[in-house]
Amino acid sequence: MAPPKGPQIHYQQIPTTLQQQQQQQQQQPQRPNFQMALLPPPQDRLYPTFEALQADLKAFTRSQGYAIVTLSSLNRDIEGRYRRYNLCCAKGGKNYTSHSKGLRAGRSTKTGCPMRMKAVQEKAWPYGDKWHVIVQCAEHNHEPFTGEPGVVVPAQFRKIEQDGMRWLIIMHREAQLSLRQLTIGLRISFGEKYQYVKKSDVRNMLAKIKRDEDRKTAAAAAAAGLPANLPYTLLPPSHQPPPPPLQHVEQMPPLPEGLQVPDPDLESDDEDGDDDDE
Structure with missing residues (x-):
C-alpha cells in the first residue's frame, strides 16, 4: 500500500555517529517478528514539534498496516508542556468482552500487541531540543491491515x-x-x-x-445572564445594528372649520346606553 499523500513533514537526521551505534545494535540478534511487513518507524529523524512527529508517524504506520495510539504523557517542562509521550500499537491491551445487554453488539479488536515506543524531546546534543522516536519493542502479534473486504478497519484509519x-x-x-x-x-x-x-x-x-x-x-447565554433553555441568545454590543435615525414626519393640515368632526381614535368604543330592543 502506498503511503497517503499529505503535508510535507520537515525533519532532520541524527548525525552519523549515532547512526553507527544504531547499526551496531541492529546487527545484534533480535527476537523474531510475527509479521515482517509491520516495520517500526525510523529512529533517525528529528522533528521540530510533537505534532510534526505525530503526523509523520501516522503516515508511516498506516503504510505498514497498523496504527499508533498515545498511552500516557509525562515530563512537563516549566511552561507545563509535555516532553515525552508513551505510544503503543492500537491493538495493544487486553481483549475486552462487553457483557452489556444494550442494542449495540460491540466487540474489541485488541490482541495484546506488545509493540511499544516513545516520543521524546531532548535538549542535549545532537537532538537540539527536537523530538525523536525510540522504539522499545518492534514486535507485533497480529496481521497488518491491508484494506481487504470484510476485515475490521482500525478506528484510527476512520x-x-x-x-x-x-x-x-x-x-x-x-x-x-x-x-x-x-x-x-x-x-x-x-x-x-x-x-x-x-x-x-x-x-x-x-x-x-x-x-x-x-x-x-x-x-454564552450563561455569561449574558440568560437561562440556558431560551430559544435565543444576545448579540454582543459591538455587533448590534445602530439605532434608526430620527426622521421628520409632516403633520396633516387642519380641516376647514365647517368640515371638522370628532376624531374617532379619541373616542371610546364602549356604548353609553343599552341597546334598544326591536
Missing part, C-alpha cells in the same frame, strides 16, 4: 480530522447533503486519507459538532 470536519460543516449546512453523499464526498475529496470512513463516522462527527456548538451557546 478518524475525521479538522480538515474533514470543516468540509462536513459546509457541505451539510450549505449543500444539504445526505449521510451517503457526505461519506462519498469525503472519500473522493480527500483520497486515501478518508477512504475507510463510514456513514456512522460521519453521523457521529455531525452529532459531535452540534454538541460542541450547543455547549458554546449555553456558555
Whole structure:
C-alpha cells in the first residue's frame, strides 16, 4: 500500500555517529517478528514539534498496516508542556468482552500487541531540543491491515480530522447533503486519507459538532445572564445594528372649520346606553 499523500513533514537526521551505534545494535540478534511487513518507524529523524512527529508517524504506520495510539504523557517542562509521550500499537491491551445487554453488539479488536515506543524531546546534543522516536519493542502479534473486504478497519484509519470536519460543516449546512453523499464526498475529496470512513463516522462527527456548538451557546447565554433553555441568545454590543435615525414626519393640515368632526381614535368604543330592543 502506498503511503497517503499529505503535508510535507520537515525533519532532520541524527548525525552519523549515532547512526553507527544504531547499526551496531541492529546487527545484534533480535527476537523474531510475527509479521515482517509491520516495520517500526525510523529512529533517525528529528522533528521540530510533537505534532510534526505525530503526523509523520501516522503516515508511516498506516503504510505498514497498523496504527499508533498515545498511552500516557509525562515530563512537563516549566511552561507545563509535555516532553515525552508513551505510544503503543492500537491493538495493544487486553481483549475486552462487553457483557452489556444494550442494542449495540460491540466487540474489541485488541490482541495484546506488545509493540511499544516513545516520543521524546531532548535538549542535549545532537537532538537540539527536537523530538525523536525510540522504539522499545518492534514486535507485533497480529496481521497488518491491508484494506481487504470484510476485515475490521482500525478506528484510527476512520478518524475525521479538522480538515474533514470543516468540509462536513459546509457541505451539510450549505449543500444539504445526505449521510451517503457526505461519506462519498469525503472519500473522493480527500483520497486515501478518508477512504475507510463510514456513514456512522460521519453521523457521529455531525452529532459531535452540534454538541460542541450547543455547549458554546449555553456558555454564552450563561455569561449574558440568560437561562440556558431560551430559544435565543444576545448579540454582543459591538455587533448590534445602530439605532434608526430620527426622521421628520409632516403633520396633516387642519380641516376647514365647517368640515371638522370628532376624531374617532379619541373616542371610546364602549356604548353609553343599552341597546334598544326591536
